[in-house]
Amino acid sequence: MRNTRRAYLAATAGALTLGTAGCLGGGSGGSGNDAVAAIGCEVPERDTVSSLPTPVIGSEDASVVVDVWEDFACPHCATFAVDVAPQLRSEYVSEGIVRYRHHDFPIPVDEWWSWKGASAARAVQDEADDETFFDFAHTLYENQSEFGGGDAEGSLSTLQSLADDADLDGCSVAAAASRERYRPLVDAERTEAVDERGFQGTPTVLVDGEQVAPRWSDLQRAVENAR
16 A cells, blocks of 8 residues: 555554454544646536435345445455455345445544545445445445555546546546545544444444444354344
8 A cells, every 4th residue: 555544553553342453543634635636627616515315235125234334544444345345245235135334434544535535435426326336435445555645646546547437427526535525424424433323443334233343254144143
């Protein structure tokens, strides 16, 4: 990964209460400057967004609900998103057993990308749909090392390309990230995670309201017990 993650150095010193490594912290991030023009995008300013439905996939009649709180700059969240979530989706979500919900929790691990990555993903949800949101979030986690580290222009250029490759409006997604268009929404979810739920690390995974370690073996066991 690029030279980044000041918060990550502290994050990896601890572990989640369930005994698996996670990203920890309690800092706040800044919005940074709008660098979208530097990548050749001309996107008019748009109002910030303070409310969107929770991103969700899976049948409304599913017998089990899995909630995951994530930070787009957290390497442990990337591991969960790339290695664990696809198994959950293929074995349980697609079969109508699990309803899978995403929640933003920018610790922030990276004070730039933790916030901007969340805004980018929410822009995709807002402009497309929840299924596309989850697919694009997976793409962002697969390419996590390309974001943050103080390289705003490089990060936004990569983001634009990934969005374009997914048949999305790359400039619109990059602008939403750069300007943190969804910051009020993301900030509210972070506040809920910390102040109301007492969460301290990411990823935090709940199965029918009970916290489990973000490993496939633990998650699968919890789903089987709950169904």
